[in-house]
Each structure stands twice: as C-alpha cells, then as structure tokens.
Amino acid sequence: MRSKTVTVNDKMQKGFVYVLTEPMGKNFDPRFMPELTPKQMLALGVFGGKYMTDCEKEFPKDWYAKAKLNPKKHDASLNLFGVNASQPLPVWRKKGWIYKDDPRGWFQWYCRYFMGRRLPVEDDKQIKRWLAINRHIAQVKKNCRKGDLSCRPKQRQAILHWAYDSRKI
DSSP states (O other): OOOEEEEEESSSOEEEEEEEOSOTTOSOOTTOOOSSOHHHHHHHOOGGGTTTTTOTTTSOGGGTSSOOOOSSSOOGGGSTTSSOOOOOHHHHHHTTOOBTTBTTOHHHHHHHHHHTBOOHHHHHHHHHHHHHTHHHHHHHHHHSOTTOTTSSHHHHHHHHTTTOOGGGO
16 A cells, blocks of 8 residues: 555644555554444444544545534433443543544544554554453443343443444443
8 A cells, every 4th residue: 555644634633644554444453453443433422422523524424424423512312322431631631541643532543543544652552552441341241231231331332432342242
C-alpha cells in the first residue's frame, strides 16, 4: 500500500496531519483483535452519541450512515444499553489516558489505527489498555448468565466502548 496523508480540521484539531501506512482494517498487531469495527460501534450506540460528531470528513461516510449520534449533547439513551458508561474528557486527561495526537482518547486512536495509521509506541500503549478490559469481561462472565443483557448494563456498555462485543458475553 502507498502511504496516504490525512489532514484533520475539526473542533479539537486544526491542520493536524497523520499518515496511513497500512490498508484499512488490516495488519493489526497480533495482540489486538477487536470484535467490532468503528462503524459497527457507532451503529450500536457508544459514548452517548456525542463522540466525534464533527469528524465526518476524516473517516469514511459509511461509518456514519447508521451511527447513533447527537451532535448537541451526550445522550445515554443512544447507547446500546441505554446507560452512561463514560467519564468526562477532563477525567481522561487527569488520568493520563489522552495521547496528544488523539485528544478524544482511545476510540479516536482506534479509528485512526483501523484506517491504517501506525505509531509503534502509542499503539503498544493503547493495545495494552485494550487488553486490560478483560478484567471487566471476566466480571460480567462471573456474575451474569450468558446472554442476559440486562445484567450489568453499565459494565457491558463500557466493554462495548473498547470494541468488544459485550452482547456475546
């Protein structure tokens, strides 16, 4: 694949540039096996529909065709499990979870990684964070009957935010 340069102009980044070096959805780190694509996550309902509503020029149009979005405000009813499982961005910043080039956090990193951007140091850090969600998956498995989507909806929604299909647990 020939590399492709992406220029971002949204509410959080003006004139930000990054390079895609891998084909979309391919050549992931072998430790990183997300169950859902960004398009699937947006269609299921994540982040109260507010996340990345001004980023439609950066990502494929079809990602937004069935996305559950609300550009005005966070709306937990748009989430698959109908609950708020997000912490505000200032909390993410305080905890050091935000990489300077991805000011919206993990999902923005994932979208760009899925598109084909590779940043070895940051990718390793974010993949380790993704792997750590297994502790929440284990809690749902331990405390809920398989397929009981009414059990631990907040935890299931949080798991969904990390590209794991929590409907299958």
